[in-house]
Amino acid sequence: MRNFSQYKLIFLSTLFFTLFYNFSFFTNVVNTYSFQGFNKIYVLSTAILLISFLTLFFTILSSKYTTKPILLITTVISAFTAYFMDTYHVVIDSEMIRNSLQTNLAESSDLFSFKLVLYVFFLAILPSYFIYKIKIEYKPFRKELFSKLKTVVLSIIVILIILFSFNKFYTSFFREHKPLRFHVNPIYWIYSVGNYINKSLNSGPIVLKEIGTDAKVIPEKTIEEEEKKELIIMVVGEAARADRFSLNGYEKDTNPLLKQEEIINFPNMYSCGTATAQSVPCMFSIFDKADYDYKKGISTQNVLDVLKHTNNIDILWRDNNSDSKGVALRVDFEDYRTSQTNTKCDDVECRDEGMLLGLDEYIKNHKDKDILIVLHQMGNHGPAYYKRYPKEFEKFTPVCKTNQLEECTQEEVSNAYDNAILYTDYFLSKVINFLKPYSNTHETAMFYMSDHGESLGENGFYLHGMPYMIAPNEQKHIASLLWLGDGEMKEDYNIEKLNTYKNKEFSQDNLFHTLLGLFEVETDVYKKDMDILNDSRKPE
Numbered sequence: 180m181r182n183f184s185q186y187k188l189i190f191l192s193t194l195f196f197t198l199f200y201n202f203s204f205f206t207n208v209v210n211t212y213s214f215q216g217f218n219k220i221y222v223l224s225t226a227i228l229l230i231s232f233l234t235l236f237f238t239i240l241s242s243k244y245t246t247k248p249i250l251l252i253t254t255v256i257s258a259f260t261a262y263f264m265d266t267y268h269v270v271i272d273s274e275m276i277r278n279s280l281q282t283n284l285a286e287s288s289d290l291f292s293f294k295l296v297l298y299v300f301f302l303a304i305l306p307s308y309f310i311y312k313i314k315i316e317y318k319p320f321r322k323e324l325f326s327k328l329k330t331v332v333l334s335i336i337v338i339l340i341i342l343f344s345f346n347k348f349y350t351s352f353f354r355e356h357k358p359l360r361f362h363v364n365p366i367y368w369i370y371s372v373g374n375y376i377n378k379s380l381n382s383g384p385i386v387l388k389e390i391g392t393d394a395k396v397i398p399e400k401t402i403e404e405e406e407k408k409e410l411i412i413m414v415v416g417e418a419a420r421a422d423r424f425s426l427n428g429y430e431k432d433t434n435p436l437l438k439q440e441e442i443i444n445f446p447n448m449y450s451c452g453t454a455t456a457q458s459v460p461c462m463f464s465i466f467d468k469a470d471y472d473y474k475k476g477i478s479t480q481n482v483l484d485v486l487k488h489t490n491n492i493d494i495l496w497r498d499n500n501s502d503s504k505g506v507a508l509r510v511d512f513e514d515y516r517t518s519q520t521n522t523k524c525d526d527v528e529c530r531d532e533g534m535l536l537g538l539d540e541y542i543k544n545h546k547d548k549d550i551l552i553v554l555h556q557m558g559n560h561g562p563a564y565y566k567r568y569p570k571e572f573e574k575f576t577p578v579c580k581t582n583q584l585e586e587c588t589q590e591e592v593s594n595a596y597d598n599a600i601l602y603t604d605y606f607l608s609k610v611i612n613f614l615k616p617y618s619n620t621h622e623t624a625m626f627y628m629s630d631h632g633e634s635l636g637e638n639g640f641y642l643h644g645m646p647y648m649i650a651p652n653e654q655k656h657i658a659s660l661l662w663l664g665d666g667e668m669k670e671d672y673n674i675e676k677l678n679t680y681k682n683k684e685f686s687q688d689n690l691f692h693t694l695l696g697l698f699e700v701e702t703d704v705y706k707k708d709m710d711i712l713n714d715s716r717k718p719e
Contacts, residue, residue, distance in 0.1 A: 182316035185246045186238060186330045192250050192310070193233035196365060197226055199302060200257045203264040204362040211356055221348045228341045229363065235334035236366075238327060243317055250310050257365040258303035262295050266585060267562070267641040268634075270361040271368040273375040275644045277473065278454040281501055289563040292583050358649040378473045385478050390465055391485030394695075394702035396492070396549065407667055409492075409549040410542065410621035411697055412610055415459065416603065416629030417500055417558030418643060419658040421446060423600050426660065431575060433600040436608035440662060443674070443681055445711070448659035450631045451687040454644040458630040459504040459555075462687035465704055468647075476505065482691045483510050486551060489700055493545040497534045498555040507553070527566045531556045531606045535613050542617070549698060550621075554610070558603055561633060561642050564595035568602035575601075589636045596635055611662050622671075623664035624697060628690060629657040659685075670717075677715035685711055 183191075208225055212218045240249055260271050269275065317323060342349050352359065361367055398406060421427050425434045427446045451461035451468045461471045463481040486492045487510060496507035499515045515521040515534045523533030534554045542550060559567055562582040575594035579587035607627055614623040632654045634640035643654045663669040692709035695702065696716070707713045 182314045184326065185241050185243075185315045185317070186326055188250070188310070188313060188315060189237045189241060189246065189330075190230075190234055192254070192306075193230050193237065195306060196233060196253075196257060197229045200261040200364045201229070201362075202261070203268065204359070204364065207359055207362050211359065221345060224341050224345055224348075225352075228338060229366075231334045231337040231341070232366070235331060235338070238330045238334065241327065243315075246315065247310060251307050253365050253369075254306050254310065255303045256368065258298055260364050260368050261302060262298040263290075264362060264364065266294065266583070268639050269642055269644050270646055270649075271371055272361065272644075272646050273371045273378060274452060274454050274457045274646075276368075276371055276375045277379070278456040278644060281456045281504060289561070289566070289582050292581070294583060358646075361646060361649070388479045389484075390480045391702045391704045392488050394485050394488040394700050394704075396489050397699045397701050407620065407622050408546070409624075409668070409698055410614065410617050411549075411551050411624045411626065411694075412614060413551060413553045413694070414607060414610060414625065414627040415462075415500075415553060415555045416627060416658060417455070417556050417560050418631060418633040419559050419600060419603060419629035420632035420653050421448065421656045421658045422653070423597060424658045427658070431597055433597050434604045435601075436604050437660070440608070440611055441669075441674075443661040443663065443677055445659040445661070445681055445685055447682060447684040448628065448657050449684065449686040450629070450655050450657045453631050453647055453650045453654040455501065455630050456504055458687065460506055462628065462630070462690045463506045465691055467688040468686065480509075481506055482694050483507065483551075483553075485695065485702060485704060486698060486700065488702075489698075492549045492551060492698060492700075494551045494553070495541060496553045496555065499529060499531050499534055499557045500555045500560070503553075503555065525569065528557065530569065531558070531603075532609055535609060538613065551694075551698070556603065556606070558629070559596060559599040559633060561596075564592070564599050567599035572598050572602045572605065574598060584636065584641050592635050596633070607660075614662075615665060618664050618666035622666060622668035624668050625662040626693070626697070627661070628659040628687065631655070632657050657687075672712060673715045673717055677712065680714065 205222070205226070208222055212221060214222055237246070237249065237253075240246075263269050263271065318326065423429055423431075423433060424444075425432050426437060426442065426444045450458050451471060452458040460473075460476040460481070461468065463483060464471055464476050465479065465481070466475055483494055483496075483506060487494060494510040495513065496503055496510055497513045497515050498507075499521065502514075503512065513520060516529055518524040518529065521529040521533035522536055523530040531554070538552065541552070557567060562584050565578055565580050575597045577588075577591050578595045578598065579591035580595075581587065584592050607625070610625050614625060617623050631643050632652075633643050634645075634651055634653050637651060637653055640651060640653075643650075645651070645654055647655070663672060663674070689709050689711050692706050693711045695705045696707070696710035696712055
């Protein structure tokens with residue numbers, strides 16, 4: 180193989196990136212501007228602009244020791260990025276990177292496919308082999324520096340000519356169609372990695388800020404009267420969108436069991452994020468969506484800590500998903516993703532209902548305190564929705580039986596997803612029926628809230644994780660409901676009044692304060708106007 184200058188290798192690589200890794204980007208540009216008339220020149224100019232910018236970027240970083248490693252790493256990561264963007268129309272931003280890093284092997288295996296193998300072979304292995312084998316001819320230092328400056332200057336000139344020649348187009352491109360830049364590969368994922376590092380790394384050790392240390396449970400009754408302890412199960416759902424619950428008007432009967440219970444349904448609940456790594460810690464945090472970020476989340480105690488400060492509430496987190504995303508670090512945690520703990524496992528995976536096994540013993544051993552049990556579901560984790568439910572729940576057919584959702588019809592994808600919702604209906608019904616016998620000895624309740632929604636092919640989008648500002652409603656509008664038991668817990672609230680405002684728009688921002696209200700906790704961090712149930716709570 181003949182020798183190349185490093186700048187020729189950089190140019191060929193950027194040309195390859197632009198032509199073969201940016202199908203999603205150019206598709207979105209054409210869909211936005213159309214490929215007709217003078218717009219053809221505009222679209223072609225974006226390709227030249229991208230080549231010039233990438234050439235400038237890699238040239239600045241180039242040296243005898245960095246050029247090949249940087250190009251190799253970029254090639255491999257960009258191949259995977261292209262696959263997920265082209266296949267599921269997701270965006271690789273900082274939160275998607277965080278979500279990916281916190282995803283376990285079992286969840287990742289659902290994304291494996293023959294199409295991914297093709298992308299890896301043709302867009303990662305073959306070009307990486309070419310870059311690795313090619314011999315770069317380095318000139319003496321002065322000549323090499325001159326070549327570098329020449330490439331930098333030429334790239335800048337081309338960039339400026341394009342921007343000034345089509346200034347009206349690019350004014351629209353950068354100001355009115357900002358989401359287009361989210362699809363540029365590899366520029367946006369490189370930016371997102373930097374943003375992720377900036378959000379995640381700290382200059383020193385994390386100092387956990389304590390909140391709600393004044394928290395105490397307010398007794399409802401006098402010392403002479405016997406007061407029942409509270410037993411509340413909080414179910415954290417996975418990728419359950421509101422419009423697929425028949426409780427919210429969906430035409431398919433996906434909630435045949437829940438509709439038989441006295442449920443307070445919240446049809447207008449919205450998530451804090453569009454991915455588990457963002458939504459779960461955010462929903463339990465004191466910060467609302469506007470103020471929350473990763474650093475604040477990991478360095479500030481959450482509502483579980485505040486409840487624990489009372490010394491009157493025992494907390495258990497059971498997880499059948501990836502993990503608690505840092506929420507349950509300071510409370511009892513049990514992993515139910517393996518058959519060692521979860522006896523409800525089949526050939527496909529461990530089922531959510533297995534998290535209920537053994538809870539009787541836990542309650543018996545903590546009878547002197549109020550109890551909060553958090554159950555984190557596998558729920559509707561995609562794209563292999565057909566794996567998320569036992570065979571007997573396959574009510575809606577035909578079903579998409581592959582993780583390559585674009586190969587299935589939208590009806591098949593929807594049916595598989597809806598069957599998983601049907602299994603969640605069964606699971607929540609089991610939680611309620613588990614709690615019912617305890618109504619004689621405890622004040623019982625179940626609160627269900629999904630972490631985020633899911634796209635099922637609407638407008639070509641699949642899964643979740645889009646940046647919140649451009650995410651479709653399907654990824655933000657979540658299922659949520661409350662069951663207030665058969666005993667004294669229910670008597671504490673004016674259900675008729677609650678039903679008059681349950682259709683208002685709520686969000687995961689309300690969870691922190693609603694949980695404190697359910698446990699009747701008094702603390703300076705509690706905001707009664709953020710407690711969904713406050714207006715319906717009967718006066719003592």
